Amino acid sequence: MPKDYEMTLIVDTQLAEGSVDETVTRYEGLIGEHGTLVNVDRLGSRKLAYDIRKRQQGDYSFFQFQAEPAAISEIDRACHLDETILRYLIITVPHGFEVKQPDADATDEAGADEAGAVEADSDDTDDDTEEDSE
Amino acid sequence: MNRGRVKVCRFCEDKVVTIDYKSERILRRFVTERGKIIPRRMTGTCARHQRVLMRAIKRARHIALMPYVADAVK
Numbered sequence: 259m260p261k262d263y264e265m266t267l268i269v270d271t272q273l274a275e276g277s278v279d280e281t282v283t284r285y286e287g288l289i290g291e292h293g294t295l296v297n298v299d300r301l302g303s304r305k306l307a308y309d310i311r312k313r314q315q316g317d318y319s320f321f322q323f324q325a326e327p328a329a330i331s332e333i334d335r336a337c338h339l340d341e342t343i344l345r346y347l348i349i350t351v352p353h354g355f356e357v358k359q360p361d362a363d364a365t366d367e368a369g370a371d372e373a374g375a376v377e378a379d380s381d382d383t384d385d386d387t388e389e390d391s392e
Numbered sequence: 393m394n395r396g397r398v399k400v401c402r403f404c405e406d407k408v409v410t411i412d413y414k415s416e417r418i419l420r421r422f423v424t425e426r427g428k429i430i431p432r433r434m435t436g437t438c439a440r441h442q443r444v445l446m447r448a449i450k451r452a453r454h455i456a457l458m459p460y461v462a463d464a465v466k
Contacts, residue, residue: 266414266455306456316456320414347455352410 260293260324262351267337268316268344271303278317281342285321288336293325310344322351399436403445411444413451419458423449427462 267285269278282300289295301318310316325333330348337346403411411418422430422437422445429449432442452458 268455307453307459307462308456310456318455345455347451349413349451 260326262296263293263323263325263330264349264351265289265321265323265333265337266345266347267319267321268306268310268346269319270311270313270342270344271315271317272313273342281340282317282319285319285336288333289321289323289325292329292332293323295321295323297322306344313344316344401436401438401441403441404438408441411441411448413448413455414457415448416452416457419445419449419452423458425462426464427453427459 265285267282269281271278282298286295286298299320299322301320303315303317306314306316334348337343337348413419422435424430429446432439435442437445449458453460
């Protein structure tokens with residue numbers, strides 16, 4: 259029985275110059291071969307919280323798909339060998355595809371309490387905003 | 393963040409089942425400025441949600457959405 263998975267891919271924006279889209283499309287294809295792709299979320303280029311292979315930026319994409327558990331090792335291997343992938347994460351989605359979008363969370367939680375609201379507003383910019391709350 | 397004051401688990405209040413590792417804004421509130429996970433006794437999070445939260449934070453760290461160790465700015 260196929261399971262629900264979610265994969266995060268961080269593509270090296272420097273190595274895959276201009277071909278980030280190409281890389282993402284390639285992985286869409288790969289997932290398509292092994293299962294059914296449900297949704298792709300492109301977050302785009304983002305500052306990394308810490309350097310990975312001396313890169314400070316990476317292009318984030320999230321893939322939601324269904325596949326047989328046996329197929330995951332194939333996808334895992336492909337990501338592992340790919341030099342243009344800075345980091346990847348494949349997880350099973352516990353309760354189906356009801357994982358909230360980052361933006362939805364922000365608006366939901368912003369009004370929840372003042373401390374959170376202040377933080378949420380300034381959070382987009384950088385890591386150093388978190389200090390205010392401490 | 394209100395430390396010291398014991399509160400009801402925030403996730404229970406909102407009836408949250410899963411905590412998304414991509415929702416950095418939420419996760420940020422449960423780590424110190426250094427990036428360490430704040431213990432349950434400080435945040436009032438229930439055992440179950442702390443566990444879910446922990447997993448989310450560790451995943452977020454892995455994909456560099458959150459730091460393992462952040463430089464504390466003096």
